[in-house]
Amino acid sequence: xxxxxxxxxxxxxxxxxxxPDNRPAELVxxxxxxxxxxxxxxxxxxxxxxxxxxxWGVDMSEVTHFDLACAYALLRxxxxxxxxxxxxxxxxxxxxQRTLRHAGLDAVAVFEE
Numbered sequence: 001x002x003x004x005x006x007x008x009x010x011x012x013x014x015x016x017x018x019x020p021d022n023r024p025a026e027l028v029x030x031x032x033x034x035x036x037x038x039x040x041x042x043x044x045x046x047x048x049x050x051x052x053x054x055x056w057g058v059d060m061s062e063v064t065h066f067d068l069a070c071a072y073a074l075l076r077x078x079x080x081x082x083x084x085x086x087x088x089x090x091x092x093x094x095x096x097q098r099t100l101r102h103a104g105l106d107a108v109a110v111f112e113e
Contacts, residue, residue: 013037014062019049024088030062035069045077054085061091071103078108088112 014030015037027044050056058074060066078087087109092100097111 013040015040015044017044017047017049019053024055024057025049025053026057026059028059029066032065033063033070034065034067038067038069038073041070042073042077045073050077051081054083055088056085057088057090059090060093060096063092063096066092066096066099068099068103071099071105074100075103075105075108078105086110 012031013033013036014028015033016028017025018028019025027050029041033041044050078085087105089097089100089105089109089111091113092111100106100109100111
């Protein structure tokens with residue numbers, strides 16, 4: 001476990017969408033997000049709070065593994081939108097960032113620590 005992430009995230013995937021008043025919509029992910037959870041991820045990404053947001057984020061601070069297929073799903077959600085939106089990726093570990101960059105998300109998202 002990396003020193004900058006001392007808590008123990010769940011092994012299985014955890015996903016939740018929040019859209020607090022006057023704040024950007026956010027998808028919170030935790031654990032291992034792989035091809036087995038791709039359909040659930042796509043359903044969350046298609047949820048109205050994210051689909052309709054012009055500014056949205058993904059909190060990945062508790063993600064220990066993110067599959068390339070899931071990274072492509074995130075890329076599709078960011079690029080195939082009815083209107084342009086700003087996407088921010090929060091707290092992704094180095095290995096997860098590599099996967100996201102490999103999928104091309106660095107071209108459409110801002111990575112934040």
